[in-house]
Amino acid sequence: MTSNPSIATLIPPAMLDAGFDKSMQLRTVFHGTFEPEIPDSDWRMRRFFHFGTRQAAIERLAKIIHYEGAKGTPKIVEFEHPFAQDEILQLTQDWRTNGxxxxxxxxxxxxxxxxxxxxxxxxxxxxxxxxxxxxxxxxxxxxxxxxxxxxxxxxxxxxLGIRCISYPNDVEDKGGISYCSVTPFVMQRFLVSTPSSEELNIVS
Structure with a gap:
């Protein structure tokens, strides 16, 4: 799979400013977690690990808190996209579950x-x-x-040579791009932050 070289002309400057590169791939991505112990570096990610926009991560954490009663500390992990564009299969629909x-x-x-x-x-x-x-x-x-x-x-x-799958998220941050890693990978450098209570208070 190769990216369309003309697609860069179709992307509004605001999307580039928001973190997209010229292949419509997010450069910086986020994952929400309640993992109690996160290493300082070289964090190994499992197969079918989902990540995407910061808003999607926040909404996922909020749903787990409100509907599943999670008691741990919610965390947002920020990292650079681990896969090249030609390793990503681009689906046009969300399959809506992790199954x-x-x-x-x-x-x-x-x-x-x-x-x-x-x-x-x-x-x-x-x-x-x-x-x-x-x-x-x-x-x-x-x-x-x-x-x-x-x-x-x-x-x-x-x-099929696919290491990651992208999809328009229809559950969290609806319409935003999310990703599912098919191949395990090591997150070498990343930032961890805690979302505010105001950010998490988005699920009624």
Missing amino acids: PIELALALERYYKVEAPATSQRFELIRARFLDAKADPSGYSDVAELKNNAAEQLASTIDD
Whole structure:
């Protein structure tokens, strides 16, 4: 996948000022977390780690506080985007959950017209996930099932040379660009801050 070199002429200066580069990729990204112990450097991120705008991170933290009763200290992690543009698959729709079944469906639909064989690979993976979910007797618990499904999905995406997926967030900071890392990465340098109570008081 290559970026369109003419796209820079379509980006308003305000978007460049807001942190986008000329390929429509955010240069600086954010992640909200309640992680109690964050290292000073070289923080290893898992597969399917989501990050995006600062507003999306704040809204995610606020929802966890209000709806899940989180008691830890909310933190915003700011870091440089870890992936190059040609490593990112750009989806045009949010799959709206963090589950592997929903992501497999989104990829199945994405490839359906231009790469039907690839689409069928994701269709088969999703079917296996659903069968295992209906009869999880081969797994010790739901977490093991989900981990197995995620590893199968990640392996298939890796085969396509994709390390990260971008999408327009339809849940937090609606319409803003968010990302999901397919490949684990090490966050070498980053800044950690605490959002204000006023910022977190956005969910009624």
